[in-house]
Amino acid sequence: MSSNSVRPVTPTTAHARPARGSAGWDLLGSELSVLFRRRRTWAMLVSVALIPILLAVSVRLSSNELRPGQGPPFLDQVTQNGLFxxxxxxxxxxxxxxxLTIGVVAGDTIAGEAGLGTLRYLLVAPAGRVRLLLVKYLGAAAFCLVATLMLTATGALIGALLFPVGPVTLLSGDTISVAESLLRSLLIAAYVTVSLLGLAAIGLFISTLTDVPVGAMAATVVVSVVAQILDVLPQLSWLHPWLFSHYWLGFGDLLRQPIDLSSFASNAMLQGAYILVFGALAYGRFTTKDILS
Structure with missing residues (x-):
């Protein structure tokens, strides 16, 4: 047989080539593994978990009785029901x-790899730039979910340890059981996770603009702060519905009977628009960027 003849594809050679779909899942698994093995990631998650702990301990040790409307929403209900x-x-x-935590994770997605000099090694086949960009965003989205669940679970546990737990009185005046209130808590965690996905997309785009991860992290957090400042200025009321932070505190509608999902839907549509726009911008920037590190 001539040396130039085509070599037949045998089962051995066929299996030697990893499927593109399998490679994508492997890349995602590797990204999640690296993300959640970092000490920085767990430091941020522990910091998030400390928020309900410090809040509950402060209320438990306080000798002053909170009046309705004093402090953050629901704070006056904590002593009567730990689920609050x-x-x-x-x-x-x-x-x-x-x-802040989302800004750190999203800002580090691409810029962090470039800063470490590992970005070009991640772009070898069968990964590719588009797939790497998608995997990095999914990793940031996974962190959004874990962070909100961590806060929700810690709040429920510390509340049950320090205060009585019973049926929850909703904003509409109706009372629901403990089991249903826990389901509402998970629904609120889902709402907040969706709320943060737009910011994660913005952070991903900013991360493609620089090789300095700290700069991308800081810029993402600044964008978040600026959006919230703009959202409270009455002179810019026409702009408010277009700001990604506008519905962040709209989960109060989930604490009514019956559940009002209109704010959830509006929030999801707004965050989806930000994901599409800034995802496209990140794609345009990253696919044309010269990778030197």
Whole structure:
């Protein structure tokens, strides 16, 4: 047989080539493994978990009785029902603490690899730039989910340890069982996770603009703060519905009977728009970027 003849594809050679779909899942698994093995990741998750703990301990040790409307929403209900610890902690964490952690994770997605000099090695086949970009975003989205669940679970546990637990009175005046209130807590965690996905997309885009991860992290957090400042200025009321932070505190509608999902739907549509826009910008930037490190 001529040396130039085509070599037949045998079962051995066929299996030697990893399927593109399998390679994508392997890359995602590797990304999640690296992300959740970092000490920095767990330090941020522990910091998030400390929010309901500090809040509950402070209320438990306080000798002053809280009046309705004093402090963050639901705080005056904590002493009567420990399940409100998680709700109050979520309100406290959303404006700064959760966006700060998301900014760190999302800002580090691409810029962190470039800063370490490992980015070009991740782009070898069968990964590719588009697949790597998607995997990095999914990793940031996974962190959003874990962070909100960590806060919710810690709030429920510390609330049950320090305060009585019983049926929850909703904002509408109706009372629901403990089991249903825990389901509402998970629904609120899902709401907040969705709320942070737009910021994660912005952080991913910013991360493609620089090789300095600290700069990308800081810029993402600054964008979050600026959006919230703009959202409270009455002169810019026309802009408010378009800001990714506009519905962040809208989960109060999930504490009514019957459940009002209109804010959830509006929030999901808004975050989806930000994901599409900034995902496209990140794609345009990253696929044309010269990778030197």
């Amino acid at each position: 610890v998680g709700f109050t902690a979520m309100v406290v964490a959303i404006p700064l603490f959760l966006p």
